[in-house]
Amino acid sequence: MATRIFIVDDHYMIIEGIRSLLQNGKGLEWIGHAMSATSCMAFLQTHQPHIILLDINLPDISGIELCKEIKTKYPKIGIIGLSSYNQQSYINKIMDNGASGYVLKNATKEELLDAIETVMDGEKYLSEEAALIVKKNVGSKIPIITRREKEVLSLISEGLTNNQIATKLFISITTVDTHRKNLLAKFEAKNTATLIRMATHLEFI
Amino acid sequence: MATRIFIVDDHYMIIEGIRSLLQNGKGLEWIGHAMSATSCMAFLQTHQPHIILLDINLPDISGIELCKEIKTKYPKIGIIGLSSYNQQSYINKIMDNGASGYVLKNATKEELLDAIETVMDGEKYLSEEAALIVKKNVGSKIPIITRREKEVLSLISEGLTNNQIATKLFISITTVDTHRKNLLAKFEAKNTATLIRMATHLEFI
DNA sequence: CCTACAATCCCCTAAAAACAGGATTTTCAT
DNA sequence: ATGAAAATCCTGTTTTTAGGGGATTGTAGG
Structure with missing residues (x-):
């Protein structure tokens, strides 16, 4: 066959x-x-x-x-x-x-x-x-992010502030802040600039 | 033929x-x-x-x-x-x-x-x-940035703060801030996240 | 010479993000 | 059903950015 x-x-x-x-x-x-x-x-x-x-x-x-x-x-x-x-x-x-x-x-x-x-x-x-x-790339870990984190990440990259993201996703600002914190931790990024750069290069965005 | x-x-x-x-x-x-x-x-x-x-x-x-x-x-x-x-x-x-x-x-x-x-x-x-x-994308022009601005842009993308950039380039923080302001204006970006995203996509970095 | 522009510096305020601790609920797979 | 992971929310403090002014040098080109 x-x-x-x-x-x-x-x-x-x-x-x-x-x-x-x-x-x-x-x-x-x-x-x-x-x-x-x-x-x-x-x-x-x-x-x-x-x-x-x-x-x-x-x-x-x-x-x-x-x-x-x-x-x-x-x-x-x-x-x-x-x-x-x-x-x-x-x-x-x-x-x-x-x-x-x-x-x-x-x-x-x-x-x-x-x-x-x-x-x-x-x-x-x-x-x-x-x-x-x-x-x-053994050792150079690729972060595993959740659906929600990906969502937040993409909104961050579009220039929305935590406040705007919170409104858009119907969640609290503090939640957005937490997601952001987790993203920074997962990507081992010092700040938003590095986060976006890494995410772009790793084709998350 | x-x-x-x-x-x-x-x-x-x-x-x-x-x-x-x-x-x-x-x-x-x-x-x-x-x-x-x-x-x-x-x-x-x-x-x-x-x-x-x-x-x-x-x-x-x-x-x-x-x-x-x-x-x-x-x-x-x-x-x-x-x-x-x-x-x-x-x-x-x-x-x-x-x-x-x-x-x-x-x-x-x-x-x-x-x-x-x-x-x-x-x-x-x-x-x-x-x-x-x-x-x-008519009207969405590709910004023309100066050498110095490109330098600052690239340092921003590496996660340096204005303070660190200033030290690295032997200039004042306020100068770095000005360059940053001009970059945001030239890219018509609301904030750093968008700036980095646009710069990456337009291959400035 | 004069203008344009790049690069430098300064002050100010409000907003936002970074960072550090939590805690609770929902979801999902074993 | 139980535990892990995800998603949600909270209270703080400190640092950084955004955005608005304005000013001074030096240099290159018309």
Whole structure:
């Protein structure tokens, strides 16, 4: 039986690229693509791929969330994370959320086929570069922030004061202040300026 | 004569994707690809494409720099910028550096062919989304800051207080404060958080 | 010469953020 | 159900920023 492949990515060129790369792969069946999380979930109600190639940067919800959702509903599907950049933080996150592999978008055809094969065998796969990055960043921790903290962080970056954030989120100023304190602690940032800089570089914003 | 297309992108999948998208395009000749700025310049010494599809995010130097370089040496080549994201600042920058078009990586086959055709006709092309962004950001100028201001800006982003910056630069706190005030004014930022966010996105830091 | 601009310095006040201690409730997975 | 983690709220003090004035040097260009 052919391995059924489904791909979720919002970039047309990537979809085309992967389709083209997989065209000659033996034992692979391309069963379609989705360009958003919602259309992906809709597709899965009627189709059962073996492997989903899942872009981490999606327009509606993050690929990481989607990965979790897919894994909860369809635990048998193997998920391989895809990303354009060496987003250190994301590699860990998506693997923690049930993905079985991670491949960068500059991967070669061989790497991609290798990843699919490895995951089909029930093992985990990290592309060479991804593995390097994980190795390189051992110790340089990526903070794990909560939904609410992320929300506050993003509002801070938009220039809102604690007061305005409090009003917007219907919470007390002191709560916002606490979230802010926790953010500073988690990022080990001295002040807002560093916080925003780090968050931007780690692509939290 | 067929339009000779050359592509510069460090992502294998994108290269494959575009190759696949252009395969059926009439009058197009795919003459190769480069995955870095240096190999691109090397290729151009022996080949003359009509159109270069140029990714903005390259590993060695930025696509914007490369664009300038290509245009200086080979002014006849039409360059179409490619980018994954709606990087507002980049659209202006690459167009200012001689590019004739800008297409997002989630463009359809039609958009891409349209872009190539338009540029071959000697006109400029902006993809729908890109045009929207530019339109949305009319008036949102890129601030011009002085050497000293840039210095202060970068120290702010590193988390130094005005006091520490003053000590470091051997100037008074009030001077630092003035620079800060001017930075906020130039970026039209409400506070430090927005300032740093904008500066990061506009690549001042 | 004169102007523009950068870079420097000063004073002031209100608002905001940083920092340090807490405490309570809700949510969620084992 | 129980414990951990998240999210909420509180009371303080100290430091920093935001934002408003205004002023002095030096330098480069028209």
